[in-house]
Amino acid sequence: MSNLSAAAISAHCATSASHIAIETVAETGSTNADLLARIGTLPGPVLRIAENQTAGRGRAGRSWLSRPGAALMFSLAWRFKGPLHNMSGLPMAVGVALAETIVSLGVPVQIKWPNDLLRDGAKLAGILVETQKTDDAIWAVIGCGLNLLMPDELEAQIGREVASAPWLAQMDRNQLMAALLSRLAAVLAEFDDTGFAPFTERWNALHAWHGKDVVLLDNGAVMQQGRAAGVDAIGRLLLDTDQGRVEILSGDVSLRLSGTQP
Numbered sequence: 001m002s003n004l005s006a007a008a009i010s011a012h013c014a015t016s017a018s019h020i021a022i023e024t025v026a027e028t029g030s031t032n033a034d035l036l037a038r039i040g041t042l043p044g045p046v047l048r049i050a051e052n053q054t055a056g057r058g059r060a061g062r063s064w065l066s067r068p069g070a071a072l073m074f075s076l077a078w079r080f081k082g083p084l085h086n087m088s089g090l091p092m093a094v095g096v097a098l099a100e101t102i103v104s105l106g107v108p109v110q111i112k113w114p115n116d117l118l119r120d121g122a123k124l125a126g127i128l129v130e131t132q133k134t135d136d137a138i139w140a141v142i143g144c145g146l147n148l149l150m151p152d153e154l155e156a157q158i159g160r161e162v163a164s165a166p167w168l169a170q171m172d173r174n175q176l177m178a179a180l181l182s183r184l185a186a187v188l189a190e191f192d193d194t195g196f197a198p199f200t201e202r203w204n205a206l207h208a209w210h211g212k213d214v215v216l217l218d219n220g221a222v223m224q225q226g227r228a229a230g231v232d233a234i235g236r237l238l239l240d241t242d243q244g245r246v247e248i249l250s251g252d253v254s255l256r257l258s259g260t261q262p
Contacts, residue, residue, distance in 0.1 A: 004049055005174055012178030016186040020045045020076070029055035031075035032130060032143040039132050039139045042077055047181055049074035053145075072173060075143040076184065080192050082138040084131070088249065089196025089235030091115045091129045094142055096202045097187035098125060101180050102146075103206075107165045110208035113228070113237045113255055118208045123147075124165060142184070197233040204230040213258035214239070216248060223253060 006022040013020075023046060028034055031048040033055070038046075053073050080087065095115030102109050102117065102124075109117045109124055117125035125146040132139045148169035168176055190198065204210070209228045216224040216239070224246065226239035236247040237255070 004051060004177070008172075008174035009047075009049075009177050009181070012175050014178075014182035014186070016189065017178070017182045017184075020047050020181065020185060022046075023048045025050045027052045027054065029053065030143075031073065032128060032141050035075050035077040035141045036130060036132060039077065039134065039141075042079075042139070045079065045185075046077045047074060047177075048077075049177060070147065070149045072146040072148060072177060072180075073144070074177065075141055076181070077139060077141050078188050080138045080140060080188075082133075084133065084138055086195050087131060087138060087140070089199070089231075089233075090131075090140060090142075090191060091127060092203050092231060092235040093187055093191045093196055093199045094127055094129060094144075094184065096199050096206065097184045098127070098144060098146075098180060099206050100202070101183040102165070102168070105168060105171070105176070105179065107168060109206075111203060111206045112208045113231065114235070117146075119165065121208070144180075146180075195233075196235045200231060200233050203235075207231075209255075209257065215256050215258055217254040217256060224248065225258065228255075 004024040006024050009022050021044065025048070028050045030053055031050050035042075035046060035048055050073055091114045095111045095117065099109050099111050099117055107119065109119050112118050115127040116123050117127075125144060128143040130141045130143075132141070146168075147164045149164050149166065187199070207228070207230055210230060212228055214225065214228045215222050224239060224241065226241035226246070229238040229240050229245065231237055232247060236249050239246050239248060
C-alpha cells in the first residue's frame with residue numbers, strides 16, 4: 001500500500017487544485033476539527049489527510065469508524081465569497097464532485113440525499129460539511145471518509161452493511177486523492193460563482209432513490225414520507241406526498257427507504 005505523500009498528491013493534481021496546500025499526518029483525532037481550529041489563520045485552501053482518525057465524525061454527531069489503511073479520510077478547508085444563504089446546496093455539490101470522480105474510476109456509485117455515496121445500496125462514503133464565518137468570508141471544512149476495504153470485524157462494529165471499493169484500494173492512494181481533489185476544487189470554484197443550480201441535473205442523474213418511497217426521520221420519529229423526486233436548484237429534497245410536492249431543506253434528519261429499519 002502506498003504511503004500518503006503531500007508531494008505525490010500535488011504532483012498528480014490538475015491545475016484546478018494547484019493552489020491548495022496539502023498536509024499528510026499519520027494520525028489525528030479529526031481532520032475536520034484540526035482545520036476548523038485554524039480557520040482564522042489559514043491563508044488559503046488546505047487539504048489535510050490522515051492515515052488514521054481516532055475521532056472521525058459523520059453527520060448529526062455520529063462517529064466515523066475505520067481502520068488504518070482501510071479508508072481514505074481527508075478534509076478540505078475552502079474559502080467562499082458567501083453570503084451564507086448561498087451555501088445551502090454545498091453538501092450536494094460536494095457529493096456530485098466525489099461521485100463523478102469515483103464513477104470515472106470505474107466504480108458505479110449513486111448519491112443518497114443529501115450526500116452519502118452508495119454502492120449497491122450500501123454506504124461507501126460519508127461527507128460532513130461544516131461552515132464558519134469570518135469577517136470577510138465564509139469558510140467551509142469538507143470532510144470525507146471513503147471506504148476502500150471493509151474488514152468483517154469493522155463492519156460488525158459499525159453494525160450495518162457497509163460498502164467498500166477494492167478496485168480503488170488497488171490504486172496508488174496519492175493518485176486517488178489527487179483525482180478526488182482536482183474534481184472537488186473545480187466544483188467548489190464553480191459553486192462559489194453560481195450556487196447549486198448548475199449541479200441540479202448532475203445530482204439527479206446520480207440519485208440513488210429516485211422514484212422510491214422514502215421516510216424522513218427526525219430523532220427516530222417520522223417527519224415526512226413520500227416518493228423521492230430528486231432535488232431542486234438550491235439542493236432541497238423533493239418529495240411527492242399525498243398532499244402534494246414538498247421541499248425538504250437539509251438538516252440533522254435521516255432518510256430511509258420505506259419499510260427498512262432506522
